[in-house]
Amino acid sequence: MSDRPAKSKYTLDRGIPGAFEGETVTRRRMMVLAANATGGIAIGAVALSAAGFAIGQPFVEVDTGWHDMGPLDEIPNDTYVPRVITLDPKTGQVGKSTVYLRQRNPVVDKEPGDQYNKVVAISSRCMHMGCPARYVQAAQHFVCPCHGGVYDFRGEVAAGPPVRPLDRFYTRITSTGRVEVGRRFSVNSELKRFSPRPPGQPLDGIGQYLYPSNPSQRKLPGT
Amino acid sequence: MAKIKLLPSPPAGLRPQPKRPEDPAVDDQPKDLVKEAGVSAAAWVDERTSLSGTVRWVMFRPIPKGTNWFYTLGTATMVAFINQVITGVVLAMYYDPSVTHAYESMKYINNEVFLGEFIHGMHRWGSTVMVILVFLHMARTFFFGAYKYPRELNWIVGVALLVLTLVMSVTGYLLPFDQRAYWASVVAMNIGGNAPLLGPFTPPAALGGPDVTTVTLSRFYAIHMMIIPGLIIGLISAHLYLVIKLGTSAPPWVRADKVGGDLKEHDA
Amino acid sequence: MNQREKEEYLREYSVLKAQGKPFFPYIIVKDGVMMIVVIGTIMLLSIVLGGELTAKADATTTTYAPRPEWYYFWAFELLRVIKPPALVSLATVGVPTIAMLLLFLLPFYDRNPERHPLRRPVATTAGIFVIGAMFFLSYLGAEAEPPSRVDMEPPPSVATAGGATLEKWEAGRKLVAQSSCGGCHKIGANGNDGPGPQLTQIGDRLKQGAIRETLINPTLPMPSFAKLGPEKLDDIAFFLSTLKSGSGGGH
Numbered sequence: 001m002s003d004r005p006a007k008s009k010y011t012l013d014r015g016i017p018g019a020f021e022g023e024t025v026t027r028r029r030m031m032v033l034a035a036n037a038t039g040g041i042a043i044g045a046v047a048l049s050a051a052g053f054a055i056g057q058p059f060v061e062v063d064t065g066w067h068d069m070g071p072l073d074e075i076p077n078d079t080y081v082p083r084v085i086t087l088d089p090k091t092g093q094v095g096k097s098t099v100y101l102r103q104r105n106p107v108v109d110k111e112p113g114d115q116y117n118k119v120v121a122i123s124s125r126c127m128h129m130g131c132p133a134r135y136v137q138a139a140q141h142f143v144c145p146c147h148g149g150v151y152d153f154r155g156e157v158a159a160g161p162p163v164r165p166l167d168r169f170y171t172r173i174t175s176t177g178r179v180e181v182g183r184r185f186s187v188n189s190e191l192k193r194f195s196p197r198p199p200g201q202p203l204d205g206i207g208q209y210l211y212p213s214n215p216s217q218r219k220l221p222g223t
Numbered sequence: 224m225a226k227i228k229l230l231p232s233p234p235a236g237l238r239p240q241p242k243r244p245e246d247p248a249v250d251d252q253p254k255d256l257v258k259e260a261g262v263s264a265a266a267w268v269d270e271r272t273s274l275s276g277t278v279r280w281v282m283f284r285p286i287p288k289g290t291n292w293f294y295t296l297g298t299a300t301m302v303a304f305i306n307q308v309i310t311g312v313v314l315a316m317y318y319d320p321s322v323t324h325a326y327e328s329m330k331y332i333n334n335e336v337f338l339g340e341f342i343h344g345m346h347r348w349g350s351t352v353m354v355i356l357v358f359l360h361m362a363r364t365f366f367f368g369a370y371k372y373p374r375e376l377n378w379i380v381g382v383a384l385l386v387l388t389l390v391m392s393v394t395g396y397l398l399p400f401d402q403r404a405y406w407a408s409v410v411a412m413n414i415g416g417n418a419p420l421l422g423p424f425t426p427p428a429a430l431g432g433p434d435v436t437t438v439t440l441s442r443f444y445a446i447h448m449m450i451i452p453g454l455i456i457g458l459i460s461a462h463l464y465l466v467i468k469l470g471t472s473a474p475p476w477v478r479a480d481k482v483g484g485d486l487k488e489h490d491a
Numbered sequence: 492m493n494q495r496e497k498e499e500y501l502r503e504y505s506v507l508k509a510q511g512k513p514f515f516p517y518i519i520v521k522d523g524v525m526m527i528v529v530i531g532t533i534m535l536l537s538i539v540l541g542g543e544l545t546a547k548a549d550a551t552t553t554t555y556a557p558r559p560e561w562y563y564f565w566a567f568e569l570l571r572v573i574k575p576p577a578l579v580s581l582a583t584v585g586v587p588t589i590a591m592l593l594l595f596l597l598p599f600y601d602r603n604p605e606r607h608p609l610r611r612p613v614a615t616t617a618g619i620f621v622i623g624a625m626f627f628l629s630y631l632g633a634e635a636e637p638p639s640r641v642d643m644e645p646p647p648s649v650a651t652a653g654g655a656t657l658e659k660w661e662a663g664r665k666l667v668a669q670s671s672c673g674g675c676h677k678i679g680a681n682g683n684d685g686p687g688p689q690l691t692q693i694g695d696r697l698k699q700g701a702i703r704e705t706l707i708n709p710t711l712p713m714p715s716f717a718k719l720g721p722e723k724l725d726d727i728a729f730f731l732s733t734l735k736s737g738s739g740g741g742h
Contacts, residue, residue, distance in 0.1 A: 057438070058427035084551045091322045091437045093549040094405060124553055128579065129570065130413040131406065134553035134639070136671040140714045143674035145556035145637040146410065147571040148683035150674040158712060159675055159686045163576040198426060198433070200417040200583065202576055210419040217433055282515040287507035290518060295525035302526045306533055326547045333542060344537030352533050354562050365597075365618050368606030372492045372500060375598035382594045396560065405548035406557035414570075417583035435550075470508055475606035479506035 061216045066180040069101060072173055075119060077103035080135045082124075085169075085181055098124040099169055099181055100135050100142075108154060111191040116223060119179050121169035122155045127186075128162040130199040142166060156189065163202035164188055170220055185219040195219045281467055289477030293367070296360040297466070301459065303353035307391075308452065310346040318398070320444035322437045325400035350392055357388050369472040377465040380458055387455050394447040400440060408435050408443075496604040556637030564632030565625045571635060574685075636681040638673025641665075646733050663730025666723055670716065678734070687713060694735035703728035 011019035011026055025033075067085045075081060080100035088095030100122045104113060109120065122142075126133040131146035141158060142151035148160035155166035170182035184196045188203035195213035197203065202211070269275045317336055319328040332339040361381065364370055370378035397408040412435070416426040431438030492500075512518065549555075559567045566587070573582040601614060608615045636642055641664050644650075649660045667673075673682030677689045693702065703724055706716045716724065 054442075055428040058430065058432050059424075062433075082553065088436060093547065093551060094322060094435060095437075096551045098551045098553055124551075129583075130409045131557050132552050132555055134671075136669075136674070138666075138670035138716055138719055139672070139674065141671065141674060143638060143671040145639050147567070148574070148638070148674075148685075150683070152712075157576070160683060161570065161574045161576060161579050163579055196433075197423065198416040199413045200579060201422060202579075211423050212420075214423055214427055214433060216427075282519075283513045285508045286511045286514050286518045287504065288511040289507070290511065292521060292525075294518075295522050298522040299525045299529045302529045303533070306530060326544070329544055333544065340542050341534075341537055343542030344540065345533050347542045348536035348540060349533045351560075351562070352529065352536070356529070362618070362622070366608045366615065368608070368611065368614075370598050371601070371604070371606060372497055378598050379595060382591070382597075385594070386591065392560065392562075399544055400548045401545040402548055402552065402555050403545045403557070405550070406555060407559055410557060410559070414566075414583040417580045419580065422584075470504065472606075473504065473507045473511075475608065477507065479503055480510055 059214065059216050061218075064183050066172070066182045069099075069119075069171075069179040069181050072103070072119070072177050072179050075101050075103050075179060077105040079137055079140075080122070082135070083181070098132070100124065101171075101179070101181075114223070116170045116172060116182075116220070117168075118173055119171040120154075121171045121181050123167040123169065123184060125167060125199060126162060127157075127164050127166055127199045128160070133166065154191070155187075156191075163200060163207070164204070165191065167196060168193075170223075183217070183220070185223075193219050193223050284467060284470065286471055287473035287477070289474050290471065291474060293363045293474075294471060296356060296363055300353060300356040300360050303349055303356050304455065304459070306349045307346060307353060310342050310349060311448070311452075313342060314346055315448065320398070320441045322400070322440050325398065325440055329399045329401075350395060354388060354392060357385055361385065367472065368475050373469055374465070374472065377462060377469065380462045380465065384455060384458050384462065387451050387458065391447060391451050391455070394443040394451065397435070397440060397443045398447065405435060408439070492602060492604045500604070554639065556639060558637075559632075561629070561633065564630075565628035566632075568628040568632035568635065571632070571683075634680055636679075638671060638682045639668060641668045641673070641678055641681050643679050646735070649733055659726055659729050660733060662723075663726035663728075666719070666727050667730060670719070670727070675713070690731060690734060692734055692736045694732045697732070699728045699732035702731045 008014055009024050011023045012021060016026060064087050069075075069083050069085075080102045083099050083101055084096050085099055086096050102120050104118050104120055106113075109117075111117070122135075124133055124135075124142075125131075126144035126146065126149045128144065128147055128149045131144050131149075133142045133144040133149065133151065135142050140153050142155060144150070144160070144162070149157070149162040150159040151162070151166050152158040155168070157163075157165060165187050167184050167186050169184050172180050172182065174180060186194045186197045186203060188194060188208070194203050194208060196217045196219070197211055197213060201207065265275075314332065317328060317332050317339070319325060329343070332343050334340075364378065364381065393408075393411050396411075397404045412426040412430055415429065416422040418425065427433055429442075430436065431442045546555075566582075569582040569586060570579075573579060603611060603614075605611050643664060645657060645660050649656055667678065668681075672678065672687075672690065675685070675687035676682050677684040677691060679691050682690075697705070705713075706719075706724055706727060709715055716727070719727070
């Protein structure tokens with residue numbers, strides 16, 4: 001284009017028949033733009049609505065509520081008891097999750113205590129790739145059967161590839177002395193609370209910025 | 224159109240022939256009548272579509288000499304895919320993609336439906352055979368240097384087909400909704416979730432929620448039944464078009480005879 | 492490839508084509524035979540292996556050991572061997588992304604006009620290496636049995652003794668599996684190689700009494716198993732002491 005003499009941007013100056021004063025867009029160019037725009041608007045309207053429908057729902061906030069786990073004195077403080085919580089009653093066995101419960105024990109639990117960790121509730125999902133980890137009482141460790149993840153009594157990584165300690169759940173004690181389990185949260189290697197993340201996402205260092213949390217799942221405010 | 228000159232003439236059935244009413248023997252034989260009807264039907268379609276040229280272009284294209292059994296791996300892969308399409312469609316007649324009924328419907332297919340476990344097995348093992356054949360076909364193309372000029376684009380289409388095949392195997396794996404299916408999907412999605420920045424958003428979008436939930440199964444079913452098969456069929460068409468347009472490659476060790484010679488010489 | 496090489500290839504190829512045969516019916520016969528072989532193989536696999544189902548999906552399980560389909564064993568093994576948490580994303584997204592990019596872009600970085608595999612030593616070696624590595628990783632992945640089981644046959648000395656000895660051995664084997672020793676120790680095909688030492692041939696190094704003592708007073712980070720009680724500790728120590736090289740204790 002550069003070797004041609006510069007054309008005026010006004011159609012009138014280029015001698016196009018029927019041009020208006022101050023007009024810069026030729027009719028042909030206008031039609032090309034209109035053809036592209038009409039097609040783009042029609043397809044885009046359908047495609048964007050469909051895409052929003054398909055992928056928007058996972059980011060709508062859900063609250064799993066509080067689940068009754070029985071009286072506090074049934075829960076020991078030197079070992080875990082497994083309990084099943086129902087996160088989604090419509091989906092049968094896949095809408096549930098196994099939680100390991102024990103009372104907070106100041107001898108082993110060094111993280112600051114508050115109203116939500118009088119009972120320690122640890123998720124059975126391995127934080128490497130989400131396989132079902134199991135608490136082995138004889139070894140006092142959580143062992144994952146997949147890729148060699150092992151966690152110690154507090155759920156911190158003892159061996160293998162997991163990127164962070166086992167996830168936990170908020171717990172609270174009701175006035176009648178019963179234990180309730182709330183939503184899940186993730187912890188970093190100092191057991192500091194973070195909004196829940198999927199397995200495999202580290203939270204130490206820049207991990208929490210590389211793997212932002214899903215807006216549909218948040219930790220409780222102020223914790 | 225110099226290429227067309229090398230082609231042998233097509234068989235009589237594909238060539239529109241004028242009727243010969245003056246020959247009384249033709250109309251006497253029912254066999255001839257049927258043949259006549261077939262030829263005129265083909266001619267009627269061809270008059271309106273001009274497809275006979277395409278059919279000749281596809282079927283009577285010359286294949287370079289030296290082509291061996293390694294060159295059937297592409298067809299083999301496609302046959303495995305056709306097997307998946309046919310068995311998959313009939314499995315969908317009994318399968319119920321809901322979290323509460325998927326496993327029961329698979330049990331029903333296995334235990335109650337006539338030929339149920341056989342068709343289920345054909346779909347399940349057909350996927351394994353297809354994955355093996357895709358890799359063998361790709362290895363052949365790689366070691367024979369067949370991805371080089373002028374077939375670069377066909378290699379890229381082929382790699383896209385490999386990716387789609389693996390997506391099929393991941394989405395299809397969840398559908399029986401047994402323990403193996405469920406946990407394999409959990410691990411597969413968490414593998415995807417490990418990508419920095421994108422990771423927190425792609426698995427929920429694929430799963431329809433933060434975990435494998437009610438919507439995940441129907442979502443994977445839609446992806447497995449509609450989206451990916453549609454893409455695979457489209458890309459296989461492009462792949463085949465390019466194969467026919469560019470011609471199948473010859474084994475790299477085969478050299479042309481210096482004596483020249485034409486088709487008839489090899490047409491034993 | 493430059494323009495001359497492109498034209499050379501096209502000229503050679505058009506002669507090869509002229510010296511070849513038409514697709515129908517000479518070549519399509521081979522494809523037809525292959526189709527029958529493929530469908531026959533699939534049908535045979537279906538008849539022999541069927542479409543078995545495991546138990547219904549259950550998110551609350553703590554005993555199920557997930558394993559991938561065999562053609563993902565290499566990826567599974569990659570996840571097992573890459574231990575530093577900082578490198579996990581290398582196994583999950585790094586290696587597959589790089590592999591896919593290399594595959595997609597192959598025609599663009601391999602511009603060598605040569606096609607014969609023996610005259611492309613780098614490409615051929617790389618191809619064979621990748622296939623070899625995938626086979627090797629797949630083999631390791633297929634061998635990796637879950638740490639929650641111990642798949643072993645009793646050694647001949649125990650098997651011939653039978654009776655109480657065999658029962659004690661079996662009890663020990665089950666206890667080792669239940670106590671998840673495999674979480675930290677490799678025992679035959681089961682368990683993780685580390686952080687604890689391999690136990691597959693522990694009998695060569697430690698006697699039964701020493702093993703029992705280690706279970707009660709281990710060196711950190713191994714936990715004490717004293718809570719199991721003397722009887723169970725005896726069973727475990729006996730079982731482990733029979734694991735010797737050349738005792739046929741493999742699976």
